[in-house]
Every structure is written in C-alpha cells, then in structure tokens.
Amino acid sequence: ADTWDMPLAYPATNYHSETAAAFAKEVNEKAGSEINIVTHPNGSLFKGGEIFGAVRRGLAPIGERLMSSLGNEDPIFEIDAVPFIATSFDASWKLYQASKPALEKVMAEKGVKLLYTVPWPPQGLYTKKALTSLDDMKGVKFRAYSPMTDQVAQLMGAVPTKIEAAEVSQAFATGVAESMISSASTGYDTKLWEYVNYWYDVQAWLPKNMVFVNLKAWDKLSPETQKVMQEAADHAEKAGWDKAKELTGWYKDQLKANGMQTLAAPEAVTTGFEKIGKEVLSDWLKKSGSNGQEAIDAYNKM
Amino acid sequence: MGWLCRVQSVLDGFYRFCGALAALCLMGMAACVIISIIARILGSYIGGITEYSAYLMGAANCLGLAYTFRAGGHIRVSLVIERFGSQTQRWIELGCLAFGSAAALYLAWYLVNLSYMSWDFGEVSEGGDQMQLYIPQAVTAFGAAVLALSVVHSFFEHLCRLITGRFVGSQLTAAEAELRAHEKAIGG
Amino acid sequence: MNEVMLTVVFLAALFFLLGSSVWVGFSLLGCAVVGMELFTNRPVGDSMAMTIWGVNSSWTLTSLPLFVWMGEILFRSKLSDTLFKGLTPLMSRLPGGLLHVNVAGSAIFAAISGSSAATAVTVGKMSIPELRLRHYPEGMIVGTLAGAGTLGLLIPPSITMIIYGVTVNESIAKLFMAGILPGIMLAALFMSYVAISAWLRGDQSNREELAFTLKDKLLGLYHLLPVFALILMVIGSIYTGVATATESAVLGVVGALIMATLQGGFGWEGFRQSLMGAVRTSCMIAFILMGSSFLSLAMGFTGLPRNLAELIAGMHLSPLMLIVILTVFYIILGCFLDGISSIVLTMAVIEPLVRQAGFDMIWFGIYLMLVVEMAQITPPVGFNLFVLQGMTGHDMGFIARAAFPMFLLMVLAVVLLVWFPGIATFLPKAM
Ligand code: NA
Numbered sequence A: 001a002d003t004w005d006m007p008l009a010y011p012a013t014n015y016h017s018e019t020a021a022a023f024a025k026e027v028n029e030k031a032g033s034e035i036n037i038v039t040h041p042n043g044s045l046f047k048g049g050e051i052f053g054a055v056r057r058g059l060a061p062i063g064e065r066l067m068s069s070l071g072n073e074d075p076i077f078e079i080d081a082v083p084f085i086a087t088s089f090d091a092s093w094k095l096y097q098a099s100k101p102a103l104e105k106v107m108a109e110k111g112v113k114l115l116y117t118v119p120w121p122p123q124g125l126y127t128k129k130a131l132t133s134l135d136d137m138k139g140v141k142f143r144a145y146s147p148m149t150d151q152v153a154q155l156m157g158a159v160p161t162k163i164e165a166a167e168v169s170q171a172f173a174t175g176v177a178e179s180m181i182s183s184a185s186t187g188y189d190t191k192l193w194e195y196v197n198y199w200y201d202v203q204a205w206l207p208k209n210m211v212f213v214n215l216k217a218w219d220k221l222s223p224e225t226q227k228v229m230q231e232a233a234d235h236a237e238k239a240g241w242d243k244a245k246e247l248t249g250w251y252k253d254q255l256k257a258n259g260m261q262t263l264a265a266p267e268a269v270t271t272g273f274e275k276i277g278k279e280v281l282s283d284w285l286k287k288s289g290s291n292g293q294e295a296i297d298a299y300n301k302m
Numbered sequence B: 001m002g003w004l005c006r007v008q009s010v011l012d013g014f015y016r017f018c019g020a021l022a023a024l025c026l027m028g029m030a031a032c033v034i035i036s037i038i039a040r041i042l043g044s045y046i047g048g049i050t051e052y053s054a055y056l057m058g059a060a061n062c063l064g065l066a067y068t069f070r071a072g073g074h075i076r077v078s079l080v081i082e083r084f085g086s087q088t089q090r091w092i093e094l095g096c097l098a099f100g101s102a103a104a105l106y107l108a109w110y111l112v113n114l115s116y117m118s119w120d121f122g123e124v125s126e127g128g129d130q131m132q133l134y135i136p137q138a139v140t141a142f143g144a145a146v147l148a149l150s151v152v153h154s155f156f157e158h159l160c161r162l163i164t165g166r167f168v169g170s171q172l173t174a175a176e177a178e179l180r181a182h183e184k185a186i187g188g
Numbered sequence C: 001m002n003e004v005m006l007t008v009v010f011l012a013a014l015f016f017l018l019g020s021s022v023w024v025g026f027s028l029l030g031c032a033v034v035g036m037e038l039f040t041n042r043p044v045g046d047s048m049a050m051t052i053w054g055v056n057s058s059w060t061l062t063s064l065p066l067f068v069w070m071g072e073i074l075f076r077s078k079l080s081d082t083l084f085k086g087l088t089p090l091m092s093r094l095p096g097g098l099l100h101v102n103v104a105g106s107a108i109f110a111a112i113s114g115s116s117a118a119t120a121v122t123v124g125k126m127s128i129p130e131l132r133l134r135h136y137p138e139g140m141i142v143g144t145l146a147g148a149g150t151l152g153l154l155i156p157p158s159i160t161m162i163i164y165g166v167t168v169n170e171s172i173a174k175l176f177m178a179g180i181l182p183g184i185m186l187a188a189l190f191m192s193y194v195a196i197s198a199w200l201r202g203d204q205s206n207r208e209e210l211a212f213t214l215k216d217k218l219l220g221l222y223h224l225l226p227v228f229a230l231i232l233m234v235i236g237s238i239y240t241g242v243a244t245a246t247e248s249a250v251l252g253v254v255g256a257l258i259m260a261t262l263q264g265g266f267g268w269e270g271f272r273q274s275l276m277g278a279v280r281t282s283c284m285i286a287f288i289l290m291g292s293s294f295l296s297l298a299m300g301f302t303g304l305p306r307n308l309a310e311l312i313a314g315m316h317l318s319p320l321m322l323i324v325i326l327t328v329f330y331i332i333l334g335c336f337l338d339g340i341s342s343i344v345l346t347m348a349v350i351e352p353l354v355r356q357a358g359f360d361m362i363w364f365g366i367y368l369m370l371v372v373e374m375a376q377i378t379p380p381v382g383f384n385l386f387v388l389q390g391m392t393g394h395d396m397g398f399i400a401r402a403a404f405p406m407f408l409l410m411v412l413a414v415v416l417l418v419w420f421p422g423i424a425t426f427l428p429k430a431m
C-alpha cells in the first residue's frame, strides 16, 4: 500500500486531530490495499505554517491547516474570520456552504482539493474587568495576531499588541496582554483563568480547519478509492461539526468550573461589535472582489 | 600560479563580505526586536515585525555559513581520524571535503528550488508582513550556494596541495584546523 | 524487524559520517537523506528545503543569536573580568572555588534564557578564559559547563517546557513553577560534585594564595553589581511585561553594550569583533540545527520513534517499570535527536500511556525535561557538546567524557524525582 503521510498541526488529543485520525482509519479500512494514511499530529512532521506549502508541493499528499491563516494567499480563506457576520454554528455552516464554490475554485488553482472542514468553537472576548459597553475596552492591551484582529482592536479603541500563539499564557501572566478574542478552548488550553476573570460569549466568528489533498496525488487514485475517501471526508465533517458543538458547552463549563465568569455579551457590547463587523466586512469585500461578494450574497439569501 | 592565488583571495574576500552581510542582518534583527518592544510601550501595532526579525535571522544564519566554514568554525568530530598518520589524514580530509561539497551542493540546489517554487506559486507569508516568500527564501538559498562554493573551493585547494605536496599555512589536517578555530574563538 | 533495520541504518550512517570527521551539519544531513531515500517514498530534497526554511524563519529561535551576541560582548568587555574579580574573594574558601561560577552562573542565566545552547555559550564565553587563567582542571571546566548549561531547559522560562505544555494541554505557568525546585536541586547536585571532587583531588581551593579581608569581600560585591544589574534588567523586563521572553534577549544585548562602553576598553573594534564572533557561533549552531531538524523530519517520516514508543505501550508495564523503560528510551533517542524533537515525535503515543499509569502530567513534564536535558550532553548528537567543542577546541570525546559525571548526576536527579515527586509538584500545588 502507498503510504500517505498526513501532517497535522495540533496535539493528538485535540478533537481536530482525533477527527483526522478517525478519517484516516476509515479510509485505510475501506480502501483495501491501495493507500495507508498515517497521521502525524502536533507538528511533528511539518509545522502548522508549512503544511499548506508542503501539500501543494507534494511533500505530503494530504494535510490540515487553519483556513483563515491563509488569508494572504487569497482573501476568500479569511471569510470565516470576518467578525460578527456568522455568529452561530448554523450560520457558520451556511456561510461555509455559500463560500464553498469559491473556496474550491481558488484551491484548485493552487493545486489542492478541499476534502472537509471542522470548526473551532465560537470566539469570545476575554477581559480582566466586567464590561458595560465597548468603551470599557479603550486603552486595554489587546492581543492581535492578524491584520483583522488588529483592525478590530483599533476600532474598539484598544491597544493592539502582537503576541505569538506560543507566548499567550506568558503574555497574560506578565501583563503584556490583558484581553483577546478567542474560543473557550484556547482559554482552557492555556489555563487563562489564572490571569483573566471574564469571558463574554460574543461568538464573534467560528474559524475552521480544513483538510485538503494534493490534486496530482488525488488524480492518481482509483475512482473507487476516491469515492471511499470522499465518503470518509463527509463522515469526518459531520462528526467534526457535531463534536465542536458538543465541546463548546463543555469548554465553557470548564472555564466556569475554574472560577471564570462566562457571560452573554451586554446589549451595548453587541451593538458596538455589530458596527465594527460592518466596517471590517466592507473592507474585506473590497479586497476579496467578486469571489467574496458572491459568497456573501449567497449567504444572505440562505 | 599567480592568477590562482588572486582568484583565491578574491573568493576569500567574497566569503568575508557575505559574513559582513550576515552581521548586518543580525543587527537588523536586533533592531526589529527593539522596535517591537518600543511599539508595544507606545501602544501601536506593527504588523509583520516578528516575521521580519525571523527573516533577518534566517538570512544571517545562511549568509554567514561560508565565512564560518572557511574560518574553521563548523564543528566536526576528529576523534577517530587522529589515530591515523598524517598522510592518511590528508586523504580522509579530501574525502570529507568531497562529501561536504556534494552535500552543500545538494542543499543549495533544493533551497534554490524551494525559492523558485514559491515564486512560481506566488506564495505569501501568513503574517502581517504579506511578504512574497521567495524573497527571503532566495537569500537563504544564496547563502547556501556561497557555502557550496566555499566547500568546493576548499576541496580543490586541498587537492592541489595533496598533488604538489606543498602544505603551507592553514588547514593541514582536521585536527589542526580545529586548533586554529579554537585559538580564534578564545583569542578573539 | 523493520525497526531494527531502520535503527541499524540510521546508526551506521551517522557513526560512519561523524567518525570520518565530516562536519556535523553535513553528517546529519547525509544520514537523513540516506534514511529517507531508503525507507520512504516522499520527495527528499524538497522536504529538506521546506524544513530548513522552517528553522530559519522561526521567530521563537530569534533569541538564540541575540544571547550568543550578548555573550560575545561580555567576553570582550571588562565585565567578565570584574565579575571574576568580585567572585574570587567570596568563593575562594569554597572547595572547588570559582568552578562553582559555571554552575551558579548557568542557573542564573537559565532564568533568563529558554535554551540550553544559549546558556552554555553565554556563561562559557565569560568563564572559560578566566578559569583557565586560574589553572582550574580543564575537564572540570568543560564538564560543569556542559552539565549546568542544560539547566536552561529546567529553570523557567523554557522553550521545551512550552512545547510540552502545549502538547499535553497542561498549564505552562504551573510547569514553570514546577521546574524551579528541581532546577535548584540539580544545580546543588552539580555544586556538591564540584566541591567533593575538589576535596578528593586534594586541591587547594584557594589558588589565589591570598587571605581576603572583609573589605575585599565588600569590594567583591561591588564588582558584581554591573552583572547583576544586567541580569535584573533582563528578568525584570519579562516579569514587568515590558518584553516577552523572546524579546528580552535584545535587552541583554543593549544592556551589555551600554555597560561594556561605560566601563571603557570596549570601542568600535570590540563591537565589530563581538558581532563577527556572534555570526560565527550562531552560524555554527544554526548549521547543526538545520541538519538535526531534517534528521528529525526523516525519522518522523519513517515512523521510527513512534513505533518504538508503541512497542513500549504494548509491554503493559507497571508504573515504576514504565518510568525506567521510558528513561532508557529517551536517553537512546537523545543520542540522535534534540529534546524538542524527541518530545514532539513521541508524545502522541506516550501521553495516553503515562496518563493511564496515573502519573501527574506536571510531574511527568519535569521528569521529561530532566531526561531530555541528558540528550544535550550525550554523544554523538549533543548540542552542548558541539557548542563547547566550538568554544574550547577540545575533541568531542574529551568533552563527552568530562560531561559524563554530570550525566550520572542527572540520572540521580531522576531517581530523586521519582522517589520524592513532591520536589516537582509542591510549588505548583501551593500556587
Ligand atoms: Na530557562
């Protein structure tokens, strides 16, 4: 059997990696002797930032990457990180379906084929103090890690500060950062309750990981194996979305159990964020051109 | 043989020049880190500054490879070959340089290919710098190519000495090269 | 069977190349190419280029050349001279004398830097010439430095600990807390060894043959001020939130430059030399890092570390036996891979195994740091050995032999940690 190495960026126990492992298992069992997918979690083969390039070059035939981190390659990848346009799992699924044709087109141009996506839990706002409106964010040191989060910080009047993922908990421990927008799972993984008291469930956006294959490698597969893999991908997508929904509540409970206040956003905060969202969206639409406009139009019609 | 000496000294000057470029990159990297600290204190965001400091580190690492190689700065284990006579050692040294040349050419070739493919794909950095990745990768590839040049250069230099039997000055054996590197490191 | 074959091929290729005195970077590269060509069907050269680019554009590694530069500045300034002048009256009566500086200096520097190589380079740059000047036994100078340099991993901040914490989902703050006591314990073990061996050698510790008065000692403390100010500046910048741990290295460079200039004797020429020295040392380290990251990729593709870990998982061992076998496993792995690679390549299999056996994951993290620390000083691939070879010119064999007692002390530290788990778990629980 041909070995298909599958680099993954996140630890083996993360549900994204577990979903990928289940996907690999299903393919290996059903595809008979043609291929054998081996997952390499935790960036043990290629690091997160290298995986997309590695799959394009055929260094690995299949891999997984956080979709929005490829926003510089094409703005369409960033569609699930535009804040406050799809703020629930249902809305996020619709946005995914609406953007899928454009995504598939752009990826085919880059020589890869989209297999499936799995979302991260919705993004909330971590703060040290309670909020009544977005005015309370003025002057707060806010973790930015992408042009879009930088823009959100500036529109809030917060002070954006660049912190890499590896240094998040240390940055909060030493006061380099005081606030950020991230999912409950990040807070759980980095034990953020040691430094921050509030998590507002604003559901700013739901970023997704995507699994993709090198087109040349895909074309070499027999039609039967392609079918098996596509079916396994559909199963993985369904299981992954369900798992994300299930874990969202669990992560929130964990934050609460560790003494963090997990609150719904006050009305004034929500309206403030909606205004910010419109501004970011109009900038993004200028960048993304017809691909973006068509996806958003299709989403609005759903 | 006068022209050969001139070529040699031009080449050695070129490695030193690349070493100086590496030093500039190191300073540039330090400057980037200082700027990012100051930006944080002043409360402003500079997208891409961490990426720039990383590129400068990569440039410094690769541009200095040849200079370090010719200065005897790269590490090797001479434990086993010290047991042989000096003539045998010289032949082993030739083998090492031949292997090193092949490896360095291999490295340079594929780093060039990496940069070429990034250019072909139009690959862009994921960070706020939005850098076309082939640019910093080309610098890395250039450093590796200069390293390959310096190893091949050392190979022919050693071969000439082996044939003419004239071992003068530097780089007699691995052990002696090591000692020189050590003196350099300690003596400044 | 396949595992045996793989192991033999990797071992043979590496030993042959290193043994023929091929440069370490090229040896690692060659070994990786052989392993990947023989046992995988992936494009070798392009994978190598991708990984090497990854190492050369990794932001978390930027602190390494900066700390190297800081060491080069300190070594060329009067700062290291005054440091030793200051320490001499204070430590002259201690058996082992100024050799303790290697250990104490490394422990203090470990609190600034997250990397073991940076710790060994920076402290070594300052201490080796001064200790040689005072005729301390060469083996002890090199050995203590090799061993104590590894404290960079155990005493926070530590890059390796962050990687482990992220991998197994444990609090990095707690891991950092947990590393403090074992770090101090290991430093104490090293210092006891320095003292005992000096005493056994019948060594007159007071090489200066001088009796120091209280005034000398106070003056000594005064001489220590600049270096302590520098350390305080770097640590302070991290804990007051001015800079992140990675950025703080640059403050070390700036501070060292300012102090070297203020003390005089460090002009343009000193600056130029320190910079070129930093280029040579960091290129040397980077070249080995490139090779070892590629070897790690090749091993990842072949699946060797993971399969070996699975072999252990299949043995169904008792908790104590598991720790014994894991220690042996990581020591063997550590002969070829650096600590971070060992952890990343095996944790997917080892983590569930360890959780099932009921170990506290914070405790296990500290245990793991100790075990992969050993990898830094075991031949043939040991980063601290390479770094020290670059600095002292001694052969690997000499350095590895000199470091061997330190290796044994680390094994002792592991035994103590297993016996008294509280050494690691006490602080994070009290937090
Ligand atoms: Na440290």
Ligand code: NA
Residues within 6 Å of the ligand: C334, C335, C336, C337, C374, C375, C376, C377, C378, C379, C380, C381, C382, C383
């Ligand atoms: Na080792």
